[in-house]
Amino acid sequence: PDDAERREAPRPRAPSGPPRRRLRGPIGTGPAVALTLAVLVAANLAVHYGGGPxxxxxxxxxxxxxxxxxxxAGGTRADAGLAPGTLARGARWALALIGLVGLVYLAGALIPDTRPLFQDRRHEGMGAGELAVRVLVLVPVGTVLLEEVAFRGVLYGLLCRAHGALRATVGSSLLFGLWHVLPSLHLATAKPALTEVFGDTAAGAALAVAAAVLFTAAAGVLFCELRRRSGSLLAPMGLHWAVNALGYVAGFLLA
Structure with a gap:
């Protein structure tokens, strides 16, 4: 009888997929995300209104x-995209993306129809020294390092461990778009090409901000995918630096 009971006992079902790993630490994912957002709000205000050093x-x-x-919250360097074993692969991705952006910008600056897209009134009067500071210090540290660690590193890592890559991508990308509200307030008047589209009015400025938020949110999706595919934060860092820094170079040369 004992043998019959053992034969009839239901076998445990195999799990359908690997269980999602939740962060384990003194605080949970929810409080960690809330603290991250609080730091980002304070940093956004300080960077936008402070500037410089x-x-x-x-x-x-x-x-x-x-x-x-x-x-x-119990996260690791791998959760932030900074695991030592992924850095070499991420660096290769970054170099390839920098070269690709450089070629696209060069072609766009040389073609008369697309050249106005690179013109920016904020570059008027900028000297070579200021350009070097922007390209080599302000962009990589003040923009790329902060934004990539925040949105593709910490936020993405927290959300991915708790809710999966899709929700992590959506959440961090939407917040990345909102992060650009303050920097986009005068975008419509700074770029002649955008002034022609949105006009020089309050309504046009609001539309330009909304467009910037949507565009940067979409860019955030691309950055998240680069981080996911490469396994390293260096890949989106390379693309982010190239888009911003080489944009300054192109605008400076065409000013």
């Missing part, structure tokens, strides 16, 4: 705080 100090401090929040 204050913006750089704010960016570095915010990066340290954000990585601290991830660690506090």
């Amino acid at each position: 204050l913006g750089l100090v704010t960016a570095v401090a915010a990066v340290a705080l954000l990585l601290g929040v991830l660690h506090w």
Whole structure:
């Protein structure tokens, strides 16, 4: 009888897929995300209204705080896209993407129909020294390091471990779009090509901001996918730096 009972006992079902790993630490994913957003709101205001050295100090401090929040929630370097084993692969992706953006920008600057897209009134009067500071310091530290660690590193890592890659991509990309509201307030008047589209009015400025938010949210999806495919934060960092820094170079040369 004992043998019959053992034969009739139902076998445990095999799991349908690997279980999602949740962050385990002194705080949970929800509080960690809330702390991350609080740091980002403060950093956004400080960077936008401070600028210069204050913006750089704010960016570095915010990066340290954000990585601290991830660690506090039980996250690892791999969750932030900074695992040592993925850095070489990420660097190769970054170099390839920088070269690709450089070729696209060069072609766009040489073609008369697309050349106005690179013109920016904010580059007027900019010297070579200021350009070098922007390209080599302000963009990589004040923009790329902060935004990539925040949105494709900490936020993506927190959300991915709790809810999966899709929700992590959507959530971090939407927040990345909203992050660009303040920097886009005068975008319609700064770029002649956008002034022709949106006009020089309050309504046009609002439309330009909305377009910038949607565009950067879409860019955030691309950055998240690069991070997912490469396994490294260096891949979206390379593309992000190339788009911003080489844009400054093109605008400077065409000013």
